[in-house]
Amino acid sequence: xxxxxxxxxxxxxxxxxxxxxxxxxxxxxxxxxxxxxxxxxxxxxxxxxxxxxxxxxxxxxxxxxxxxxxxxxxxxxxxxxxxxxxxxxxxxxxxxxxxxxxxxxxxxxxxxxxxxxxxxxxxxxxxxxxxxxxxxxxxxxxxxxxxxxxxxxxxxxxxxxxxxxxxxxxxxxxxxxxxxxxxxxxxxxxxxxxxxxxxxxxxxxxxxxxxxxxxxxxxxxxxxxxxxxxxxxxxxxxxxxxxxxxxxxxxxxxxxxxxxxxxxxxxxxxxxxxxxxxxxxxxxxxxxxxxxxxxxxxxxxxxxxxxxxxxxxxxxxxxxxx
Amino acid sequence: xxxxxxxxxxxxxxxxxxxxxxxxxxxxxxxxxxxxxxxxxxxxxxxxxxxxxxxxxxxxxxxxxxxxxxxxxxxxxxxxxxxxxxxxxxxxxxxxxxxxxxxxxxxxxxxxxxxxxxxxxxxxxxxxxxxxxxxxxxxxxxxxxxxxxxxxxxxxxxxxxxxxxxxxxxxxxxxxxxxxxxxxxxxxxxxxxxxxxxxxxxxxxxxxxxxxxxxxxxxxxxxxxxxxxxxxxxxxxxxxxxxxxxxxxxxxxxxxxxxxxxxxxxxxxxxxxxxxxxxxxxxxxxxxxxxxxxxxxxxxxxxxxxxxxxxxxxxxxxxxxxxxxxxxxxxxxxxxxx
Numbered sequence: 001x002x003x004x005x006x007x008x009x010x011x012x013x014x015x016x017x018x019x020x021x022x023x024x025x026x027x028x029x030x031x032x033x034x035x036x037x038x039x040x041x042x043x044x045x046x047x048x049x050x051x052x053x054x055x056x057x058x059x060x061x062x063x064x065x066x067x068x069x070x071x072x073x074x075x076x077x078x079x080x081x082x083x084x085x086x087x088x089x090x091x092x093x094x095x096x097x098x099x100x101x102x103x104x105x106x107x108x109x110x111x112x113x114x115x116x117x118x119x120x121x122x123x124x125x126x127x128x129x130x131x132x133x134x135x136x137x138x139x140x141x142x143x144x145x146x147x148x149x150x151x152x153x154x155x156x157x158x159x160x161x162x163x164x165x166x167x168x169x170x171x172x173x174x175x176x177x178x179x180x181x182x183x184x185x186x187x188x189x190x191x192x193x194x195x196x197x198x199x200x201x202x203x204x205x206x207x208x209x210x211x212x213x214x215x216x217x218x219x220x221x222x223x224x225x226x227x228x229x230x231x232x233x234x235x236x237x238x239x240x241x242x243x244x245x246x247x248x249x250x251x252x253x254x255x256x257x258x259x260x261x262x263x264x265x266x267x268x269x270x271x272x273x274x275x276x277x278x279x280x281x282x283x284x285x286x287x288x289x290x291x292x293x294x295x296x297x298x299x300x301x302x303x304x305x306x307x308x309x310x311x312x313x314x315x316x317x318x319x320x321x322x
Numbered sequence: 323x324x325x326x327x328x329x330x331x332x333x334x335x336x337x338x339x340x341x342x343x344x345x346x347x348x349x350x351x352x353x354x355x356x357x358x359x360x361x362x363x364x365x366x367x368x369x370x371x372x373x374x375x376x377x378x379x380x381x382x383x384x385x386x387x388x389x390x391x392x393x394x395x396x397x398x399x400x401x402x403x404x405x406x407x408x409x410x411x412x413x414x415x416x417x418x419x420x421x422x423x424x425x426x427x428x429x430x431x432x433x434x435x436x437x438x439x440x441x442x443x444x445x446x447x448x449x450x451x452x453x454x455x456x457x458x459x460x461x462x463x464x465x466x467x468x469x470x471x472x473x474x475x476x477x478x479x480x481x482x483x484x485x486x487x488x489x490x491x492x493x494x495x496x497x498x499x500x501x502x503x504x505x506x507x508x509x510x511x512x513x514x515x516x517x518x519x520x521x522x523x524x525x526x527x528x529x530x531x532x533x534x535x536x537x538x539x540x541x542x543x544x545x546x547x548x549x550x551x552x553x554x555x556x557x558x559x560x561x562x563x564x565x566x567x568x569x570x571x572x573x574x575x576x577x578x579x580x581x582x583x584x585x586x587x588x589x590x591x592x593x594x595x596x597x598x599x600x601x602x603x604x605x606x607x608x609x610x611x612x613x614x615x616x617x618x619x620x621x622x623x624x625x626x627x628x629x630x631x632x633x634x635x636x637x638x639x640x641x642x643x644x645x646x647x648x649x650x651x652x653x654x655x656x657x658x659x660x
Contacts, residue, residue: 026373029621066619071595073406075560075619108403124374124621254401254408255618258370261363261386261412262401276394276415281370301546305398313392313415 025056027127027257034119035092042176043103043147044113045083047091048121050098054085058130059155060223060248060285063100064256066122067108074108076254079280081225082126083150098125101150101179127256128284131155131246134221139165141215143208143234145226146172146179151248153183155223160187167215169194171208171230175201209233216241224248228296228303235288245288251279252302265305266292274311340636345628347381347610347643349587350504350529352464354381354436354610357643358600358628361591361614362387362440362468362508363412365624367426368433374621378434381628384612385426387442387468390452392418396473397552402541407560407593408615409539411553413473414442419455431461438506441495442468444479450494457499464503467495467528470510470535472557482510482535485522496527504529506589511537511566517577530587532612533570537563560593560615567592568602572650575607579651595623597630604635605650609643 032048039045048054053063064077080100089097104110115121131151134140140159142152149170159166168184174197184193194211195203204211208226212234216222220243224234231247238245251263258281267277268290277283295308307314345356359382365371368383377383395415402409416422422439430437439462441452449467456462469481469491481487492507499505507523509516511534520531536557541550549555571590577583590603591612600611611631616623640646 029374071561072619074403075406075615076401076403076408077618122620252399252401254403254410255621257374257621259364259366259621260401260410260618261366261395261415262398262410264395264398264400264415299546301543301548304552307394307397311394313394313418315394 023058024129025058025126027124028052028056029122029124031120032098032123034115034117034121035095035097036117037113037115040101041179043101043179045099045101046112046115048098048100048123049092049095050085050123050125051096053123053125054096054098055087057082057085057098057126059151059158060131061126061128062256062284063098063123063125064127064253065112067111074111076108077124077256078108078112079127079253079256081148081151081248081284082154084154098123101147103147124256128280129282131223131248131285133162134159134164135219137163138219138221139167139217141167141169141212141220141222143169143212143222143224143226143230144171144180145208145224145230146177148224148226148230148248148250149178149180149184151225152223153180153187156184156187167192167194169196169208169211169215170203171196171211173198178202207233209237212237213241216243218242220244221246226250229298231288232293232296232298235291235293238288246285247288247291248284249279249286251284253280256280266295266308266311268292274308276305276307276311340632342641343632343636344642345632349464349506349589349610352382352436352438352504355379356381356628356632357604357610358624358631359438359589359610359612360384360617360624361612362466363410364614364617367422368430368435368437369426371617371621371624372429372433375625376433377430379628380435380624381610382436382438382463383430384438384466385422385440386416387414387440387471388419388422388452389414389416389442390419390448392416392421399550399552400556402550402556404539404541404558404560405562407558407562408618409541409551409556409558410536411473411551411556413553414471419452423455423459427459427461436463437461438464438466440466440468440508442471443491446490446494449491450498453495453505454498457502462503464506464529465495465499466506466508466532467492468508468535470508472510472512472536472538472555473553480510480512482508482519483513485518488519489522489526492523492528493526506530506532508532508535509570510535511563511570516570517573517583520574520577521583524584524586528586530589530609531574532589532591533574533608534563534567534592537566561595561599562593564593564599564602568606571603571608572606575648576651578607579648594627595619597627597632597634600627600631601634601646604631604643604646605648607648607651609647
């Protein structure tokens with residue numbers, strides 16, 4: 001796989017940011033000043049002065065943040081999807097800004113949400129493969145669960161500018177855990193934003209797939225970010241309707257740059273062979289048809305992956321196996 | 323200074339510029355431009371770090387362990403963060419030696435990196451076969467024999483926990499290599515007497531010792547009430563194990579100074595995050611160090627530690643790495659004589 005040399009898909013207005021599958025700009029490691037940290041429902045939205053990282057990033061890519069005051073006892077980077085980039089951001093004296101949305105899940109992400117303007121974060125970005133462009137003219141539906149919707153407004157804008165119909169489905173457990181409602185409405189229009197909540201505190205009571213089922217039709221391209229259970233359900237609905245799905249997974253990662261081999265899941269390659277595949281460099285966006293759902297279990301602690309028997313290099317199940 | 327993570331912009335880390343200090347070192351016949359290498363399993367085969375900086379500036383890239391055949395590795399979860407460290411249970415995932423020779427070694431060679439190729443196998447014959455495939459390949463600077471990976475289904479296969487098994491693997495590799503490149507044996511801290519294992523490796527021809535691999539650990543999830551790792555146990559790494567690793571280097575180097583062990587270069591590995599961390603290993607007896615888990619925290623760490631170590635050695639009046647190997651022992655001997 002040749003790294004970072006693939007050019008953008010030519011011929012569509014979206015080619016500026018929505019690229020071919022292999023378009024993957026090299027990351028940079030930077031110390032980024034925090035320019036703003038503001039509440040966004042149950043989450044925090046941080047604006048970073050991110051220079052080259054902001055100029056290179058594409059929708060669907062992520063950033064890996066070091067957490068804790070150095071020397072920190074929390075060694076592993078936290079991967080967060082990139083919400084937006086604004087080269088020459090007028091709100092911040094023309095800085096090249098990169099925005100992230102962080103949910104305080106544990107001590108590391110809590111530390112990030114407590115950063116103030118002027119604090120510095122050690123950031124490696126942009127990482128991972130961006131969302132690929134759909135076929136010219138294909139209808140699209142963007143599905144976000146909770147703050148998983150963070151990268152979708154950016155994607156929606158690019159898809160709209162490329163002439164696609166864009167519906168956005170935002171779902172969460174409750175109203176305060178929705179993210180991006182106003183921004184999405186501003187991009188695609190309020191009529192094309194569909195909200196679901198588990199408790200009915202906003203929009204339709206139910207799951208994102210309930211809304212998706214009425215929108216998905218033959219040829220639809222569905223883009224989704226959120227927990228694995230949601231991604232699987234989205235994939236099933238999209239497939240049943242005759243569409244395709246591009247899913248951004250949330251695997252836990254130690255490094256985010258492709259060297260630790262912890263963030264793998266079983267995925268079929270273009271050659272039809274299943275490999276334990278790094279979600280940081282081959283993902284985080286995957287074609288839902290390629291993911292080996294038969295080997296993925298979703299339990300209370302999150303999703304786990306078994307090694308399918310036909311995976312490349314799978315242990316041989318003989319008496320003398322190792 | 324030593325805790326500065328990166329520069330203010332662009333790829334962080336530059337090569338050492340400590341005035342009057344010669345950063346070169348050697349592991350047997352392998353000459354290194356500086357004493358800081360990556361650690362096996364923490365830098366893949368260099369390509370990913372190469373997207374962030376020039377890997378030719380590193381002392382060497384130590385590859386993830388190469389096996390004869392492709393291996394899927396273990397199910398997930400494979401990782402758990404622990405205080406100042408992490409557990410991993412990867413299970414030697416890799417594409418096998420054919421793919422390594424076809425894709426990864428040429429990349430390292432083309433980018434001017436010094437490559438130390440780590441090899442692993444399920445028996446001594448596989449290690450010897452791998453060494454034979456590698457030894458005449460251009461660009462292979464040394465072979466590191468991973469006899470200490472804890473993530474094997476059968477703990478009896480941790481060769482480095484047994485002197486006889488270590489000797490068998492090392493002698494098979496040494497015979498095949500025939501002195502054409504240095505052979506390093508990577509030891510486990512999970513032994514009663516690391517000097518005995520070091521002796522088995524050196525007596526059977528190893529040119530140097532890499533100390534240490536991860537130590538076996540475990541975390542239980544108190545919500546699910548189950549082990550966190552799919553593989554149940556995993557290798558603990560990071561600053562949490564640094565004192566253990568320094569102790570291992572110390573014990574082996576002390577045995578060499580006593581004449582109980584043939585003198586050979588040691589490579590210190592275990593939780594090195596800064597130049598001063600690396601300096602501990604050098605003072606305890608290491609001629610070079612490897613930066614492993616810290617690379618996950620700070621991809622520039624292997625470069626940065628090189629700069630910081632050079633400065634720290636220069637600040638203490640050392641003209642070269644060789645001059646600084648082991649003085650912690652000399653101080654102790656002097657005080658003991660009083």
